[in-house]
Amino acid sequence: MLVQKYADMLKGKSVIRMLSEFAQKRGKEIGYENVFDYSLGNPSVPVPEAFTRTCIELLEKEEPGKLHGYSQSLGNPSVRRKVADSLNKRFGMNYTENHIFMASGAAGALAHAFRLIAAEGDEIITFAPFFPEYTPYVNLTGARLKVVAPQTIDFQINLEAFEGMIGEKTKAVLVNTPNNPTGAVYSRAVLEKLAKILDRKSEELGHRIYLISDEPYREIIFTGVEAPYVSHFYDYTISCYSFSKSLSLPGERIGYVAVNPACPDAETMIQMCGQISRGIGHNCPASLIQLAVAEHLDKTADLSVYETNGMLLYEELIRLGFTCVKPGGTFYLFPKALEEDAKLFCEKALKYDLVMVPGDSFGCPGYFRMAYCIDTKKVERSLEAIREFVKNEY
Amino acid sequence: MLVQKYADMLKGKSVIRMLSEFAQKRGKEIGYENVFDYSLGNPSVPVPEAFTRTCIELLEKEEPGKLHGYSQSLGNPSVRRKVADSLNKRFGMNYTENHIFMASGAAGALAHAFRLIAAEGDEIITFAPFFPEYTPYVNLTGARLKVVAPQTIDFQINLEAFEGMIGEKTKAVLVNTPNNPTGAVYSRAVLEKLAKILDRKSEELGHRIYLISDEPYREIIFTGVEAPYVSHFYDYTISCYSFSKSLSLPGERIGYVAVNPACPDAETMIQMCGQISRGIGHNCPASLIQLAVAEHLDKTADLSVYETNGMLLYEELIRLGFTCVKPGGTFYLFPKALEEDAKLFCEKALKYDLVMVPGDSFGCPGYFRMAYCIDTKKVERSLEAIREFVKNEY
Numbered sequence: 001m002l003v004q005k006y007a008d009m010l011k012g013k014s015v016i017r018m019l020s021e022f023a024q025k026r027g028k029e030i031g032y033e034n035v036f037d038y039s040l041g042n043p044s045v046p047v048p049e050a051f052t053r054t055c056i057e058l059l060e061k062e063e064p065g066k067l068h069g070y071s072q073s074l075g076n077p078s079v080r081r082k083v084a085d086s087l088n089k090r091f092g093m094n095y096t097e098n099h100i101f102m103a104s105g106a107a108g109a110l111a112h113a114f115r116l117i118a119a120e121g122d123e124i125i126t127f128a129p130f131f132p133e134y135t136p137y138v139n140l141t142g143a144r145l146k147v148v149a150p151q152t153i154d155f156q157i158n159l160e161a162f163e164g165m166i167g168e169k170t171k172a173v174l175v176n177t178p179n180n181p182t183g184a185v186y187s188r189a190v191l192e193k194l195a196k197i198l199d200r201k202s203e204e205l206g207h208r209i210y211l212i213s214d215e216p217y218r219e220i221i222f223t224g225v226e227a228p229y230v231s232h233f234y235d236y237t238i239s240c241y242s243f244s245k246s247l248s249l250p251g252e253r254i255g256y257v258a259v260n261p262a263c264p265d266a267e268t269m270i271q272m273c274g275q276i277s278r279g280i281g282h283n284c285p286a287s288l289i290q291l292a293v294a295e296h297l298d299k300t301a302d303l304s305v306y307e308t309n310g311m312l313l314y315e316e317l318i319r320l321g322f323t324c325v326k327p328g329g330t331f332y333l334f335p336k337a338l339e340e341d342a343k344l345f346c347e348k349a350l351k352y353d354l355v356m357v358p359g360d361s362f363g364c365p366g367y368f369r370m371a372y373c374i375d376t377k378k379v380e381r382s383l384e385a386i387r388e389f390v391k392n393e394y
Numbered sequence: 395m396l397v398q399k400y401a402d403m404l405k406g407k408s409v410i411r412m413l414s415e416f417a418q419k420r421g422k423e424i425g426y427e428n429v430f431d432y433s434l435g436n437p438s439v440p441v442p443e444a445f446t447r448t449c450i451e452l453l454e455k456e457e458p459g460k461l462h463g464y465s466q467s468l469g470n471p472s473v474r475r476k477v478a479d480s481l482n483k484r485f486g487m488n489y490t491e492n493h494i495f496m497a498s499g500a501a502g503a504l505a506h507a508f509r510l511i512a513a514e515g516d517e518i519i520t521f522a523p524f525f526p527e528y529t530p531y532v533n534l535t536g537a538r539l540k541v542v543a544p545q546t547i548d549f550q551i552n553l554e555a556f557e558g559m560i561g562e563k564t565k566a567v568l569v570n571t572p573n574n575p576t577g578a579v580y581s582r583a584v585l586e587k588l589a590k591i592l593d594r595k596s597e598e599l600g601h602r603i604y605l606i607s608d609e610p611y612r613e614i615i616f617t618g619v620e621a622p623y624v625s626h627f628y629d630y631t632i633s634c635y636s637f638s639k640s641l642s643l644p645g646e647r648i649g650y651v652a653v654n655p656a657c658p659d660a661e662t663m664i665q666m667c668g669q670i671s672r673g674i675g676h677n678c679p680a681s682l683i684q685l686a687v688a689e690h691l692d693k694t695a696d697l698s699v700y701e702t703n704g705m706l707l708y709e710e711l712i713r714l715g716f717t718c719v720k721p722g723g724t725f726y727l728f729p730k731a732l733e734e735d736a737k738l739f740c741e742k743a744l745k746y747d748l749v750m751v752p753g754d755s756f757g758c759p760g761y762f763r764m765a766y767c768i769d770t771k772k773v774e775r776s777l778e779a780i781r782e783f784v785k786n787e788y
Binding site for chain 2 (some may be wrong): 001002003005007009010023024042043045046047052055056059064065067068069070071087103105107108110111112115116117118119129133136137139140141160170207208248249250251252253254265268269272275276278279280281283284285288289314324381
């Protein structure tokens, strides 16, 4: 008499997780430094030392009741104010604390954003390739995730196919730029067109379609790439942010929801997040961590290694004849496999201790993902393995 | 086009919250030290210094990737193992890490427990008086909370009324001992009888009724009181724990789910918690906090002040002629008001700067709650105000 839907979910095992476990196991045989593990998107650079110092100072100096006491259900008001100020300064917005809800990472932020907009029977549209967790995230709200086919030429979005997919049940569209798994950054032109479509279709359908923007990779942008702030383009935007990647804090579960102040119900929506929390038992990120990130909003860990790694790999893959869109940010590459079945391709790569994830999990068969949030020395050593793999197998 | 159920929830304002805000406002007029604020269950004793030292040591010495990296979705395995060991040692159980799921406080633990067992249309039974948040917690799973009338003579539970309420839709019963708001600790005899009823009715109905035990006050037990470990009495028990009160860490959002190993699907249920998390965006408590509490599982903050305060108030109330069950633990008292309408009673008390919560919110009109997690000096000073209040008004 357990609830069957959760029991059923145990049957499907994540391919990424299985590959990561393979890499760990193989590491025990040959030394993990010899496994070219490109499976997991786990930040490899350390948290900034200044963040650690802030935590220690808070622990040493702050009154324990204030430091560890209940924070308000929307998050610590002073932290929310600082988040708003930082976003305003960086992106020319006009948020106040009333537009910010502190959440347990991007997963927590998305859980709230989805529930604001979509219920049983509704639809949320996203674009392939996409982060596989979007499917359970959306399905378990009772809504359904619909997926627009990938535009493999540049991994921007197929606007025409998108427009054709919007219907009565469409309540929101979910974008992720810079993108996991492609590394693509949506251009200004694409975001402008997307917003126009959303305005037009909202009017046509007689209900507002919201834009949910998943932004954990917002700070990982490569040289010369413009990364427009999504909420600028469309008033009805709910931005979901996480400090997991920018400050290398994935385990601390800290992020936020920011609703565009121009959205008519923006402040109500933030208040509603507090009510959603009551239902899902998700009452704020840890107070110590809230207070600490508030002092480091405009800083990041040293993220430069990701560009270094990305370019090393990208250039080698191009030299070897791969088709690959040059990443504009993140720590992912998403090249085309050298045979039609990317699962077979990735399986063969394992013989060379290259652990890469077939694109099937991301809704884009025939491609594969490399998560290059690893040590640059290992990336360099992996190039030889990649050359061997390609020479011997293709 | 926002989801209406959450918007509707904004209309109802928590009475506890309103009273707490009144106390804060009044504090600005006359000095907060002069407001006898018995409204909120917010721990007043500081976190143990040793806990703070552990946090600092982790920050100074642990490798940042290990300290702040993703923990597994069920929680850090070493932390889960230590929680199991501690429970085994203290309560003679035989948990392993596979029976423990780390959650964001009791609210997070309950959110998972409810979803394991109950879905749309199901019923969960609890006993008045009860923590008001149980209602939204359960309602937002799609299930319904049914409430057994209070047994005001001793605030144990009315087993006969309970048995009569169990039906086809009953999937679980939710108990909270030591109890908020009464301070009652359920006796061995009551728990034994409860378990017998659950066994009998489960057999009768042909489906298993689970016992969900909400235990945030487990460590706050007064002298000479026996507080049996609920899971001992019934194999199908899901214990939900929080460190909020025991270590005075409510803002850090840390607790766990422990499923009785004798429950046939215990390990599957813990795995299912990981799947439930994906849906509700609740992916583990903060990793730093997980690692720190793991070093302080068998310790608590200095909780003795709660008994001191409780007895001061209890004895004075009895002297003044109140009807009041002597609390066995927690930091709550739940006396009978001196007039039928406890809301009027509590309103009159405000004139004496006594802030107390009418029992109506807890499903028990005619009574009121005092949360005495405040400074003992203030409790002492409040006795005169209580005497004045009673003398002048009744």
